[in-house]
């Protein structure tokens with residue numbers, strides 16, 4: 001079998017996501033690259049993860065006339081009625097840092113007991129391709145929010161997110177392990193299944 005090289009833009013400016021995508025796709029032998037810093041900024045103004053993921057992927061695919069993959073993701077906390085959800089990146093304000101968002105989350109949950117701190121990460125992945133319909137998939141991972149940060153791996157809310165059924169946060173496991181169980185990896189695996197089905201239909 002000849003070598004298959006799939007050139008795909010990763011429509012994200014989040015270096016944490018780029019690392020996870022590149023590790024994931026390296027195993028499949030796909031050629032994926034993060035969009036340059038000068039790529040168009042996509043305004044994430046939709047009110048669903050899928051809506052924003054589709055917008056990011058389609059605008060970059062159109063700009064470069066190349067396939068583009070985007071993730072829109074966030075944290076849903078039960079005690080906050082599902083917030084911050086699609087607003088996770090801006091929880092502590094526009095251009096908030098991960099640290100500011102984590103501090104805001106801890107403050108909002110300061111008086112919430114351990115039994116009520118359930119949460120999940122959600123990812124929606126969109127794959128946009130010139131001249132073809134955009135594919136969309138979803139993935140989740142269940143856990144709870146700690147009272148203080150633990151671990152130094154990963155990015156975003158990882159140090160506060162304790163995985164269900166194990167005494168580890170997402171910042172206390174390796175990149176390979178995160179890619180075996182994360183919301184984003186689950187959404188990516190579902191996307192690969194959709195591509196296989198599509199190939200089978202042709």
Ligand SMILES: O=c1nc[nH]c2c1ncn2[C@H]1C[C@H](O)[C@@H](COP(=O)(O)OP(=O)(O)OP(=O)(O)O)O1
Nearest residue numbers: 012013014071072073074075088089155156157158
């Ligand atoms: O695995 C994760 N571990 C920790 N935190 C995470 C994760 N996945 C999403 N998150 C948080 C980070 C950010 O607060 C928001 C995503 O916002 P989201 O707009 O999708 O990403 P982003 O603005 O960082 O990069 P971009 O839009 O260029 O892909 O949820």
Ligand SMILES: [Mg+2]
Nearest residue numbers: 014044072089
């Ligand atoms: Mg974003």
